């Protein structure tokens with residue numbers, strides 16, 4: 001496995017909620033606001049602020065067929081992007097967050 005892939009996978013495995021993000025991205029901001037409003041603990045990695053951000057984004061594209069950010073995982077499950085997490089019913093999001101020990 002490439003080191004970027006290993007790094008991405010470790011972040012997914014070690015965090016109940018992992019958000020691969022970019023600091024200037026409005027969709028990422030909306031996702032982080034939704035999670036914060038839901039009272040969830042989450043780990044956000046700002047790919048534009050780290051040297052290997054582009055490599056990690058490429059690794060995520062290979063792993064999930066999704067290149068855009070935010071790229072969201074809850075309890076190691078790939079949720080998708082901001083539109084996907086916003087589309088979850090409130091109760092569904094809550095049960096995923098509970099199962100991930102994020103609430």
Ligand SMILES: N[C@@H](CCC(=O)N[C@@H](CS)C(=O)NCC(=O)O)C(=O)O
Nearest residue numbers: 025026027067068069070081082083
């Ligand atoms: N439909 C996507 C839109 C996400 C999106 O367009 N993100 C932009 C950044 S704001 C992106 O990933 N652009 C390509 C890039 O940054 O490499 C979602 O809801 O997450």
